[in-house]
Amino acid sequence: MDDAxxxxxxxxxxxxxxxxxxxxxxxxxxxAELPARCIPETxxxxxxxxxxxxxxxxxxxWNASIAYAPELCGxxxxxxxxxxxxxxxxKAGILITGIDWPPALLEHxxxxxxxxxxxxxxxxxxxxQPLSCTALxxxxxxxSALAAMTRAFAAGGVDIIKDDHGLANQPSARFGDRLxxxxxxVEQVNARHGGRSLYFPNVTAGPSELLExxxxxxxxxxxxxxxxxxxxxxxxxxxxxxxxxxAVIAHPAMTGSYFGSEHGLQPEVLLGDLFRVAGxxxxxxxxxxxxxxxxxxxCEAINDALRRPLGGLHAAMPAPGGGMDMAxxxxxxxxxxxxxxxxxxxxxxxxxxxRSATRxxxxxxxx
Numbered sequence: 001m002d003d004a005x006x007x008x009x010x011x012x013x014x015x016x017x018x019x020x021x022x023x024x025x026x027x028x029x030x031x032a033e034l035p036a037r038c039i040p041e042t043x044x045x046x047x048x049x050x051x052x053x054x055x056x057x058x059x060x061x062w063n064a065s066i067a068y069a070p071e072l073c074g075x076x077x078x079x080x081x082x083x084x085x086x087x088x089x090x091k092a093g094i095l096i097t098g099i100d101w102p103p104a105l106l107e108h109x110x111x112x113x114x115x116x117x118x119x120x121x122x123x124x125x126x127x128x129q130p131l132s133c134t135a136l137x138x139x140x141x142x143x144s145a146l147a148a149m150t151r152a153f154a155a156g157g158v159d160i161i162k163d164d165h166g167l168a169n170q171p172s173a174r175f176g177d178r179l180x181x182x183x184x185x186v187e188q189v190n191a192r193h194g195g196r197s198l199y200f201p202n203v204t205a206g207p208s209e210l211l212e213x214x215x216x217x218x219x220x221x222x223x224x225x226x227x228x229x230x231x232x233x234x235x236x237x238x239x240x241x242x243x244x245x246x247a248v249i250a251h252p253a254m255t256g257s258y259f260g261s262e263h264g265l266q267p268e269v270l271l272g273d274l275f276r277v278a279g280x281x282x283x284x285x286x287x288x289x290x291x292x293x294x295x296x297x298x299c300e301a302i303n304d305a306l307r308r309p310l311g312g313l314h315a316a317m318p319a320p321g322g323g324m325d326m327a328x329x330x331x332x333x334x335x336x337x338x339x340x341x342x343x344x345x346x347x348x349x350x351x352x353x354x355r356s357a358t359r360x361x362x363x364x365x366x367x
Contacts, residue, residue: 049066167202330365
């Protein structure tokens with residue numbers, strides 16, 4: 001099955017529902033969308049998912065593995081998602097727990113354009129140093145205020161200063177105004193102090209606006225951007241990578257609705273495998289102990305999915321955030337390893353002086 005797209009599901013059958021029938025139903029629903037008796041024999045063999053394993057794990061839970069022909073994706077990320085979870089997302093008791101990727105699909109989608117090593121190269125950081133990141137906020141701040149924050153963070157030496165994911169094109173700070181003010185601010189501070197901080201604007205938008213904002217970011221001198229792939233589509237990652245040469249930090253907005261205990265996609269599959277395969281260089285996720293509910297095991301699983309060997313793809317950088325305390329930043333590097341980007345926002349703002357708070361953060365990271 002090395003050449004197949006092998007998808008692993010955890011099934012929780014409803015009362016009166018048979019696990020084997022449920023698994024075979026998934027294979028049909030996701031491909032031919034017809035009863036088996038209505039499908040020509042040749043297509044049953046070549047175009048219908050094949051149930052290759054079914055194991056009961058407890059009284060009402062089963063693990064099923066279904067193999068799909070890679071060509072069923074048509075080379076498109078949209079159809080990949082449709083094949084994985086399209087119609088069955090509207091059923092119950094189906095959780096995707098893992099994907100075994102065929103080399104042809106990995107090569108086609110390409111993965112991160114920069115990855116961990118590329119991000120380090122952009123920032124001129126050696127392999128033994130963790131990365132730091134912060135977010136410009138709150139929404140409602142004007143472009144000059146956001147630029148002032150950018151100057152303070154850059155003077156403190158933070159590696160990547162990104163827009164908060166809620167900064168779009170609000171009247172308080174139009175995208176173009178914010179982009180030019182913040183990029184100019186970071187360039188001026190870098191020139192003055194010999195720093196290497198980068199500004200990543202949030203370009204998440206609809207199709208025409210996305211293209212315009214990616215071009216504006218590239219032309220302004222930005223080396224990367226923030227994108228929410230679940231809002232503007234997985235292919236937005238490849239677009240930023242291939243057409244604009246930009247590094248991409250992926251934000252998890254809207255993905256939480258898929259993280260059910262019995263239905264959906266496990267976080268390491270969505271935020272780890274899918275975001276990485278589609279082209280994310282770094283992926284933000286809510287760290288355990290913050291404002292959200294991920295467990296330490298889930299965070300570790302996401303880290304592993306982003307960094308593990310996967311064909312010839314670059315490893316992607318985990319970026320835990322979501323209410324992290326800067327005082328514990330070093331702890332999380334010890335926990336997750338140096339190939340981690342710690343995303344600290346509110347904890348820096350609470351200190352008042354953003355420049356000195358940023359320097360304190362870097363000191364805790366041994367920088």
